[in-house]
Amino acid sequence: MSRGKSNPPGLGIWLLRHACPGNHNQALTGDLIEKFRQGRSHGWFWKQVLIAIAVGVLGEVQRHWPHFSYAIAGAAMPGFFWESVLGVRSVVHWYALPWPWSQLVFEWSPQALLALAALPVLAAALLINGSFHWISLLRTGVISVALITLLHYLPDAFPWLLRPVAGKPHFRTLIIEPVFVFFSIFLVSAWLGCRSPRQAKARPAEPLG
Amino acid sequence: MPKRRYLGEMELMVLLAVVRLGDEAYGVPISQELVNIAEREIAFGSIYAALDRLEQKGFVTSSLGDPTPERGGRAKRYFRVTPAGVRALTMTRKALTNLWSGIPQLEGRHS
Numbered sequence: 674m675s676r677g678k679s680n681p682p683g684l685g686i687w688l689l690r691h692a693c694p695g696n697h698n699q700a701l702t703g704d705l706i707e708k709f710r711q712g713r714s715h716g717w718f719w720k721q722v723l724i725a726i727a728v729g730v731l732g733e734v735q736r737h738w739p740h741f742s743y744a745i746a747g748a749a750m751p752g753f754f755w756e757s758v759l760g761v762r763s764v765v766h767w768y769a770l771p772w773p774w775s776q777l778v779f780e781w782s783p784q785a786l787l788a789l790a791a792l793p794v795l796a797a798a799l800l801i802n803g804s805f806h807w808i809s810l811l812r813t814g815v816i817s818v819a820l821i822t823l824l825h826y827l828p829d830a831f832p833w834l835l836r837p838v839a840g841k842p843h844f845r846t847l848i849i850e851p852v853f854v855f856f857s858i859f860l861v862s863a864w865l866g867c868r869s870p871r872q873a874k875a876r877p878a879e880p881l882g
Numbered sequence: 883m884p885k886r887r888y889l890g891e892m893e894l895m896v897l898l899a900v901v902r903l904g905d906e907a908y909g910v911p912i913s914q915e916l917v918n919i920a921e922r923e924i925a926f927g928s929i930y931a932a933l934d935r936l937e938q939k940g941f942v943t944s945s946l947g948d949p950t951p952e953r954g955g956r957a958k959r960y961f962r963v964t965p966a967g968v969r970a971l972t973m974t975r976k977a978l979t980n981l982w983s984g985i986p987q988l989e990g991r992h993s
Contacts, residue, residue, distance in 0.1 A: 685952070696937075700946075702962050703956025704909035704926055710952055725927030732931055 681709045685694045685722040694729040701725060739798030740863035746794035747817065747859030748852050750787050751834075784821035788814045788862075795863060804867070813866025820858045889974045893941075895920055896932040897971060900911030900942055900961050908947070908958040933961055 689702045709718050734741055751758075767778040792814055799805040828834045828847070835845040847854060889897065890927055899915040900907040912933075917923050936942045947958040963971075982988065 681954075693927075694928060696934055697944075697959055699956050700909060700959035701926055701930050702912075703950075703953035703958060706956065707910055707952055708913075708926075721926050724925040725930070728925070728927040728931045732934070809935040 679710055681706055681718050682715060685718055688722055689725060691839055693726045694733045695725075727846060739795060739802050739804070740867065741862045743791055743795035743797040743813070744856045744860035747787065747791040747862075748856035750790050751851065751855055754787070754790060755783075758786045761786060781818065781822065784818045784825065787821060788817035791817070791859060795867075799867070806867075809867040811838070811866075813862050816866050817859060817862040819857075820862060824854060889941075889970055890932075890935075891945060892924070892928065892932045893936055894971075894974055895922075896929055897936055897963065897967060900933075900936075901963050901968075901971070905962075906961070907961045912961075926979075936967065937961075939966075939970075940964060941970050 685801060686702055686706075689698055689705070695701070695703075705718060705721050720844060735845050762779055762782055765778060765782070767775050767782075769775075795813060796805065796810055799809065828845075834848055836848045838844045895916060896912060899912045899919070902919070903911050908912060912929055913924065916929070926957060933942065933944070937944060942961045942963055944959050944961045947960055949955045949957045974984060
């Protein structure tokens with residue numbers, strides 16, 4: 674058997690290691706290599722890799738559905754409430770407040786309101802899931818505000834993150850669709866905020882060879 | 883939320899394969915057993931997803947074997963059924979037998 678045939682696709686193994694959620698990736702990879710060396714084709718190997726990734730991702734969505742609910746709610750909020758959220762600054766007369774409250778209200782109220790608007794969805798989902806903790810909710814809210822703030826100021830440091838909008842010469846938007854950016858921000862926030870120390874344990878090391 | 887204690891179809895088949903294989907139950911023989919007995923080729927990703935769920939429910943335990951060169955240095959993960967797993971199988975069999983019996987259309991049919 675030639676070397677090319679006896680070695681499965683390296684990219685497939687890399688994907689199993691890095692893109693396939695699950696507790697038994699090492700054993701799964703070993704099984705696929707063993708079957709491949711028994712005569713299975715490259716096509717069979719790739720099919721197994723893609724199914725393993727799809728099954729792993731679906732399992733993660735099922736396991737962490739409260740986080741995904743929060744991310745969906747968070748991604749939808751700006752579309753519905755962005756103008757209202759910005760209007761709150763004027764309603765509370767931020768300019769009349771003493772410093773630093775004026776600065777805080779001006780800079781952080783939109784982010785905080787967006788996170789606050791989505792947090793009840795996470796709270797309800799965690800309650801249904803039986804994993805509700807106030808500290809998780811608090812952490813998630815704080816991380817969401819921090820990440821939205823980062824997103825707010827990032828284009829100042831990296832102007833190439835913005836692109837012009839057709840028909841609106843004075844308006845610029847993110848190069849990535851904002852709904853995906855907000856979805857990612859809220860998902861990461863919930864994932865980090867609701868993580869217990871036990872879940873944060875490291876993956877076992879991958880053997881050489 | 884209380885953990886699900888019943889067995890789904892895939893979990894039932896995989897758990898039965900683990901019981902049949904005894905001390906030799908790791909991914910490749912489990913897959914082969916499912917082909918031989920159930921005549922179904924199931925993707926390894928689906929088998930491991932079922933094994934993961936069974937392990938979380940406490941129906942199987944697993945242990946790592948030694949890494950071998952033919953597996954690219956990866957160790958085999960051996961699975962063993964637990965007493966809770968045996969109880970779940972017994973209960974599932976009883977429930978299925980009860981559901982199966984008393985249906986005139988299915989009496990005497992063995993496919």
